[in-house]
Structures are given as C-alpha cells and as structure tokens.
Amino acid sequence: MTQLIEDLRWRYSTKKFDPTKTISDADFKVLMEVIALVPSSNGLQPYKFMVVENPEIRKKLREKSWNQSQVTDASHLVVMCAYIQLNEWHIDEFITLNQVVRAAEPEKLVGFSMHLKNSIISKPLEEMTANNENQVYIALGHLLHAAAQMRIDSSPMEGFQKEAYDEILGLKEKNLKSVVVCALGYRSDEDAYQHQKKVRKNTDDLFEWVV
Amino acid sequence: MTQLIEDLRWRYSTKKFDPTKTISDADFKVLMEVIALVPSSNGLQPYKFMVVENPEIRKKLREKSWNQSQVTDASHLVVMCAYIQLNEWHIDEFITLNQVVRAAEPEKLVGFSMHLKNSIISKPLEEMTANNENQVYIALGHLLHAAAQMRIDSSPMEGFQKEAYDEILGLKEKNLKSVVVCALGYRSDEDAYQHQKKVRKNTDDLFEWVV
Numbered sequence: 001m002t003q004l005i006e007d008l009r010w011r012y013s014t015k016k017f018d019p020t021k022t023i024s025d026a027d028f029k030v031l032m033e034v035i036a037l038v039p040s041s042n043g044l045q046p047y048k049f050m051v052v053e054n055p056e057i058r059k060k061l062r063e064k065s066w067n068q069s070q071v072t073d074a075s076h077l078v079v080m081c082a083y084i085q086l087n088e089w090h091i092d093e094f095i096t097l098n099q100v101v102r103a104a105e106p107e108k109l110v111g112f113s114m115h116l117k118n119s120i121i122s123k124p125l126e127e128m129t130a131n132n133e134n135q136v137y138i139a140l141g142h143l144l145h146a147a148a149q150m151r152i153d154s155s156p157m158e159g160f161q162k163e164a165y166d167e168i169l170g171l172k173e174k175n176l177k178s179v180v181v182c183a184l185g186y187r188s189d190e191d192a193y194q195h196q197k198k199v200r201k202n203t204d205d206l207f208e209w210v211v
Numbered sequence: 212m213t214q215l216i217e218d219l220r221w222r223y224s225t226k227k228f229d230p231t232k233t234i235s236d237a238d239f240k241v242l243m244e245v246i247a248l249v250p251s252s253n254g255l256q257p258y259k260f261m262v263v264e265n266p267e268i269r270k271k272l273r274e275k276s277w278n279q280s281q282v283t284d285a286s287h288l289v290v291m292c293a294y295i296q297l298n299e300w301h302i303d304e305f306i307t308l309n310q311v312v313r314a315a316e317p318e319k320l321v322g323f324s325m326h327l328k329n330s331i332i333s334k335p336l337e338e339m340t341a342n343n344e345n346q347v348y349i350a351l352g353h354l355l356h357a358a359a360q361m362r363i364d365s366s367p368m369e370g371f372q373k374e375a376y377d378e379i380l381g382l383k384e385k386n387l388k389s390v391v392v393c394a395l396g397y398r399s400d401e402d403a404y405q406h407q408k409k410v411r412k413n414t415d416d417l418f419e420w421v422v
Contacts, residue, residue: 002241004360008248008353030213032414037219039355041369045412052421094410101410130341131369134391137345138367141352142219144250149215156349158252158342169421180345199305199312201256203243210263210380 009198011148014155014183016191019073023152023184028076031184034146038139042116044094046086046132047139048176050079050169057168064164065181070155075185079165080140081176082132085125091116129177136179143182157181220409222359225366225394227402230284234363234395239287242395245357249350253327255305257297257343258350259387261290261380268379275375276392281366286396290376291351292387293343296336302327340388347390354393366394 023031035049052058055072061079062071071077083090095113098104120128140156147154158180165171165178187194234242246260263269266283272290273282282288294301306324309315331339351367358365369391376382376389398405 004357005241005244005248008245011248011250013250029414030216032418033216034219036411036414036417037216037222037409038352039222039224039367043410045417047417049418050421051418054421057421097412098410101408134345134348137348138352138355141249141349141354142356143352144349145353145356146215156250197312198248199254199309200247201308203240203247206247206256206258207243207260207262210261210265210268 007148011144012194014153014187014191015193016188017070017074017183017185018188021075021186023075027150027152031143031146034142035139038142040135040138041131044086044090046083047136048081050081052077052079060168061165065157065160068157070157070183074155074183078182078184079169079178080136080180080182081171082129082136082179084129084175084177086120086128088117088121133179140180140182147184152184153187155183157183218359222355223405225364225398225402226404227399228281228285228394228396229399232286232397234286238361238363242354242357245353246350249353251346251349252342255297255301257294258347259292261292263288263290271379272376276368276371279368281368281394285366285394289393289395290380290389291347291391291393292382293340293347293390295340295386295388297331297339299328299332344390351391351393358395363395364398368392368394
C-alpha cells in the first residue's frame with residue numbers, strides 16, 4: 001500500500017473535533033498555498049475562502065448548520081465561496097496577472113482576453129455561477145487530500161443553510177455565495193466515527209472500460 | 212517548501228502528451244483506488260468513470276473536443292460522469308453496502324435509509340444532477356493531486372461537447388452524463404506549456420479572515 005492510499009484511508013469526515021487543538025500558522029499557510037495552486041477553468045480561480053475566526057459568528061453559523069459542532073469546535077472553519085458573476089474586471093485582472101508573471105507579449109493576451117470575455121461573460125448567469133461552484137469543489141478535493149497528508153482532520157459540509165450563511169457573512173454584496181464548508185482541525189478521542197470502516201464501492205463498480 | 216507543495220508546483224495542464232508512454236497497470240490501479248476513497252455527499256458516490264481505450268472512439272471524441280490532441284494521445288482518457296438521477300435503488304444498494312461493511316444494526320440503517328430517501332429522491336431533478344456533478348469535481352481534485360504525487364501528468368478538460376460525448380458513449384441510457392474529462396499520461400518534451408510559470412492569485416487575494 002502506498003503512502004498516498006494510506007493517507008486517504010486515514011481520513012474520515014470528522015464529526016467531533018478537539019476544541020483545544022489548533023492548526024499551527026505554518027501548517028495553515030501550507031494549506032492556503034495548496035488552495036492557491038489548485039487548477040481551475042481557464043485559470044480564473046473564481047472563488048474566495050472565508051476563514052471564520054470570530055466565535056460569535058461561528059455560533060451564529062452553527063445555528064444555521066443543524067447545530068453541527070464542527071462549526072464551532074474545529075480549529076479552522078473555511079467557508080468556500082464562488083463568485084456569483086464573473087465580469088470584465090475579473091478577466092482584466094487575470095490578464096494583468098498573466099502579463100506580470102509570464103512577461104507575456106501583450107498582443108497574444110489581447111486575443112486570450114477577448115476569447116475569455118466572449119466565452120465567459122456572455123454565459124447565462126446561472127450557468128456561470130454553477131461553473132464557478134464546480135471549481136470550488138476541485139479546490140475542496142485538493143484541500144481534503146492535502147489535509148490528510150498532513151494528518152489534519154477535515155469535515156466537508158454541505159448541510160448548512162446557504163442563504164443564511166451568505167447573509168451572516170455579507171457575501172452577496174461581495175458578489176460571492178457560499179458553496180461548501182470545510183472544518184479543519186484535530187479529531188476528538190471521543191469521535192466514534194474514526195473507528196468505523198469506510199463504506200466505499202469497489203473500483204469495478206466505479207470504473208467502466210470502453211475497449 | 213514541503214513535498215506536497217513541490218508536487219502541486221510540478222503539475223500543469225498538459226497540452227501535448229507523449230503518445231508512446233503508458234501509465235503502468237499498477238499505477239493506474241492506485242489512481243482508481245484514490246478515486247474509490249474520495250469522500251462524497253452522504254457517501255453515495257453518485258458517479259462513474261469511463262476509461263476509453265478504443266482508439267476509434269477516442270478519435271470520435273477528439274472531434275467533439277475542439278480537436279485537442281490530449282484526447283487521443285494521452286495514455287488514459289477518463290470521462291468522469293455523474294448519475295443524472297439517484298433513485299431508491301441507489302440508496303438501497305448503498306444501505307446494503309453499509310450493512311455488509313460495518314455489520315451495522317439494521318434498525319439504525321432503516322432510519323438512515325429513510326432520511327436519505329426523503330432528503331435526496333424528493334429533490335428536483337436538476338438540483339439532484341447538479342449535486343452529483345459537484346461530487347465528480349471533488350473526485351477530480353483528488354485525481355489531479357494524486358497523479359501529481361505520482362509524477363503522472365494530467366489535463367482536466369471542460370472544453371468538449373457534452374451531448375456528443377453522452378451520445379458516443381451511450382451514457383444517457385445508463386442514467387449518466389459526462390461532466391469533465393481527465394486525460395492522464397506523460398508530457399511530451401515538445402509541450403512548451405511545461406516551461407511556463409504558473410499564473411495564480413496570491414493567498415491574500417484568495418483568503419479573507421472574519422475576525
């Protein structure tokens with residue numbers, strides 16, 4: 001068994017975190033760096049991540065999350081958000097970033113910029129938002145994976161009231177919407193779920209070969 | 212710099228694969244095992260992965276992918292699909308799997324089964340499909356990450372004609388739809404993209420602290 005598989009087997013969706021244990025700044029910095037490296041559609045990174053430290057706000061969010069204790073007890077609570085709408089400004093910002101990082105020929109980027117504007121901004125809003133949300137889930141995949149490698153526990157959560165989260169965190173005004181929450185920290189010894197066997201389909205059920 | 216960050220920096224969206232290099236069966240088995248371990252909403256794993264080996268079908272798919280060479284030249288082409296609809300049968304299958312793996316008390320599972328049926332099957336079809344598609348993207352995140360760790364190159368692709376793929380692979384009859392394609396293999400020396408610097412927002416732009 002490779003280390004990689006061992007890491008993923010170690011992971012489980014933590015239901016009860018030890019509230020006394022905190023992820024070090026150095027470790028959380030690595031996780032942020034992981035998130036920054038995640039690939040996204042056209043490279044646009046159409047998302048933002050709110051790290052909620054304020055205990056009062058965490059309490060309010062917990063009330064909107066079926067009272068799940070992870071929301072208040074985990075070391076770090078990351079509300080993963082997608083941009084509702086990508087506009088010309090986002091594309092221009094991205095093109096500028098390309099120019100700076102790659103010292104790219106401006107001419108080449110004009111075409112790229114036009115292509116992005118044509119193909120993205122013209123999309124119906126709902127489709128655009130859904131695409132951005134999908135990218136958030138790629139980031140979630142990397143985050144869960146990286147945390148497991150670092151022996152940091154995680155609890156991805158879709159069971160929360162999104163509109164209430166958006167309201168509490170003032171997301172709509174920022175052109176953002178909450179997509180999925182990831183609580184990160186260290187499992188409590190009392191969390192019985194850590195001892196349960198993983199329930200997974202076998203690869204024969206998951207893969208089909210087109211020969 | 213940790214190994215983890217180094218792995219993700221090594222990765223890039225490969226545009227030109229070396230068609231003479233093949234992922235070994237042992238390595239691909241690890242990637243399949245990774246996919247099987249990926250967490251999903253309620254643990255339902257509402258997806259299936261078509262590994263297209265047939266060169267004629269690959270050629271047809273390439274025609275529906277803006278002629279991108281990855282589709283025919285990569286060692287493995289994985290069409291990642293979501294279930295369009297989850298029905299009672301899926302839940303029952305999942306509950307049975309729970310019973311087998313965890314030797315769970317049937318009584319506890321009756322409640323769980325009812326909860327799943329109430330909360331999932333009653334959803335509008337479009338919402339249900341979108342949820343399933345999101346789960347595919349979590350799997351994609353893990354796949355890209357794992358491949359990078361194993362120094363296998365990858366090219367996630369959203370630029371393909373989904374309806375055409377569904378038609379060619381007969382997905383609709385299987386209650387599946389194509390979501391995203393992942394070409395896997397080894398980069399060609401000629402792929403200029405491998406030498407380009409990564410264009411990424413910095414973590415200050417991606418993260419916001421709610422204190």
